Amino acid sequence: MTEIQPAEKVEDIEIRLLLEALYITYHYDFRNYSIASIKRRLRQAREQMGFANFSALQERVMHEPDMLPRLLRYLTVQVSEMFRDPSYFRALREKVVPHLRTYPSLKVWVAGCSGGEELYSLVILFREEGLEERTIFYATDINQEALHVAESGIFALDRVRLFTENHRNSGGKSSLSDYYQAAYGRVSFDKTLRRNVVFSDHSLVTDAVFAEMHLISCRNVLIYFNRSLQDRAVGLFKDSLVRKGFLGLGAKESLRFSRYAGAFDEFVREEKIYQKRGA
Amino acid sequence: MTTKAEAVVVGASAGALEALSAILPALPREFRLPVMVVVHVPSDRRSVLAELFQAKCRVQVREADDKEPIAGGTVYFAPSDYHLLVEPDKSLSLSSDEPVLFSRPSIDVLFESAADAYGEGLVAIVLTGANEDGAKGMRAVLDLGGVALVQDPDRAFAPAMPQAAIRLCPSARVMALEEIAMYLQKV
Numbered sequence: 001m002t003e004i005q006p007a008e009k010v011e012d013i014e015i016r017l018l019l020e021a022l023y024i025t026y027h028y029d030f031r032n033y034s035i036a037s038i039k040r041r042l043r044q045a046r047e048q049m050g051f052a053n054f055s056a057l058q059e060r061v062m063h064e065p066d067m068l069p070r071l072l073r074y075l076t077v078q079v080s081e082m083f084r085d086p087s088y089f090r091a092l093r094e095k096v097v098p099h100l101r102t103y104p105s106l107k108v109w110v111a112g113c114s115g116g117e118e119l120y121s122l123v124i125l126f127r128e129e130g131l132e133e134r135t136i137f138y139a140t141d142i143n144q145e146a147l148h149v150a151e152s153g154i155f156a157l158d159r160v161r162l163f164t165e166n167h168r169n170s171g172g173k174s175s176l177s178d179y180y181q182a183a184y185g186r187v188s189f190d191k192t193l194r195r196n197v198v199f200s201d202h203s204l205v206t207d208a209v210f211a212e213m214h215l216i217s218c219r220n221v222l223i224y225f226n227r228s229l230q231d232r233a234v235g236l237f238k239d240s241l242v243r244k245g246f247l248g249l250g251a252k253e254s255l256r257f258s259r260y261a262g263a264f265d266e267f268v269r270e271e272k273i274y275q276k277r278g279a
Numbered sequence: 280m281t282t283k284a285e286a287v288v289v290g291a292s293a294g295a296l297e298a299l300s301a302i303l304p305a306l307p308r309e310f311r312l313p314v315m316v317v318v319h320v321p322s323d324r325r326s327v328l329a330e331l332f333q334a335k336c337r338v339q340v341r342e343a344d345d346k347e348p349i350a351g352g353t354v355y356f357a358p359s360d361y362h363l364l365v366e367p368d369k370s371l372s373l374s375s376d377e378p379v380l381f382s383r384p385s386i387d388v389l390f391e392s393a394a395d396a397y398g399e400g401l402v403a404i405v406l407t408g409a410n411e412d413g414a415k416g417m418r419a420v421l422d423l424g425g426v427a428l429v430q431d432p433d434r435a436f437a438p439a440m441p442q443a444a445i446r447l448c449p450s451a452r453v454m455a456l457e458e459i460a461m462y463l464q465k466v
């Protein structure tokens with residue numbers, strides 16, 4: 001007979017339905033993200049947007065497309081820094097760049113670029129190493145607002161101190177202040193840094209491969225996926241890289257449990273930099 | 280004593296090292312539960328807690344990896360600068376979401392996700408600390424039927440965190456470190 005469900009079970013069902021509704025209605029697919037962290041952020045959204053439960057939230061989001069960007073702000077985490085984990089960028093500079101130099105032209109993909117912090121870090125590093133001119137950078141994300149921020153190159157002034165320190169610790173050869181102008185509590189990065197950048201809306205969950213990349217940097221995105229989704233994304237990277245191309249992940253991400261681990265060699269183990277096998 | 284216990288979560292801040300030293304090394308070799316631990320450490324420093332305690336403990340101790348299946352008889356420390364969460368399928372997740380109450384890793388984030396995953400099978404422990412992290416998480420643990428233990432604030436290096444937990448969770452059991460260690464040996 002009908003048994004009363006405890007409250008948290010109903011919540012789980014509502015969350016599953018909400019994610020399904022988002023997928024069917026808007027083609028945003030969060031169904032295979034890590035549940036624990038999606039749940040936490042959806043609870044924040046529900047509270048701060050003032051809904052009594054997820055069914056009510058679902059109804060509004062389905063009927064008012066304007067609500068979608070607001071919800072996406074919760075569902076996609078926009079936490080980033082320039083030269084985050086300076087030792088990663090140092091390893092790229094010291095160990096990967098010498099290999100990249102041997103190519104006459106280069107393609108770099110920053111997947112899940114958020115507001116552009118990681119992208120600008122790489123462009124500056126490439127400029128310092130004299131590789132920028134021969135490189136096309138692809139910066140992709142599913143969050144449109146984040147992509148717009150990335151394209152604007154504008155950041156809050158109070159973040160720049162950390163960026164500067166990170167840049168220095170990464171072995172930066174110039175001064176970060178060479179690349180931006182400060183005004184009204186914000187800094188605006190030089191538009192020439194975007195000369196060779198293509199921004200685009202691309203999902204690692206639902207979209208296809210990019211061609212012939214020499215370096216893919218995808219940091220702190222895979223931790224938000226469950227294992228099968230991580231496999232999909234890594235498969236996408238494998239197919240998008242040239243032979244001997246490089247893949248850089250976040251400090252706490254690895255290919256250890258991946259279905260495609262065998263397709264890569266550890267190139268700089270401590271920094272989670274991998275190289276696609278030649279064969 | 281509860282026999283339902285399936286997992287233990289621990290949160291500690293200022294004075295954590297000493298407090299944990301009274302608890303983790305006391306766990307017997309055959310301890311069967313997983314123990315997830317959040318300690319607030321400065322974000323720019325690589326966490327050495329796992330190595331430190333591995334040398335002192337009879338159970339396995341390591342830093343948590345993303346999407347790692349949770350194993351019994353193992354202590355998992357949250358890495359510095361990442362939140363540690365428990366998934367419903369009893370694996371671990373890391374996240375670089377914003378700090379909560381200025382903390383990443385956050386005790387609340389671990390406790391709330393673990394409460395969802397383990398319900399009444401969870402034992403949550405709040406130790407010494409100078410902030411209020413853990414109180415909300417402990418509330419969630421109790422609301423879902425779990426067990427709440429708090430270090431006696433009068434005997435804690437920093438009383439604020441246990442005090443905040445007790446304020447929000449008046450039914451939590453207040454204990455000295457040795458009593459918490461004893462409790463775990465029999466859980």
Ligand SMILES: C[S@@+](CC[C@H](N)C(=O)[O-])C[C@H]1O[C@@H](n2cnc3c(N)ncnc32)[C@H](O)[C@@H]1O
Binds near residue numbers: 084112
């Ligand atoms: C925590 S940020 C990481 C930013 C940056 N890569 C870093 O490490 O500092 C995660 C980013 O992944 C993006 N993201 C989430 N799901 C995605 C997907 N399916 N495809 C592409 N990007 C995604 C989010 O919008 C967000 O910008």
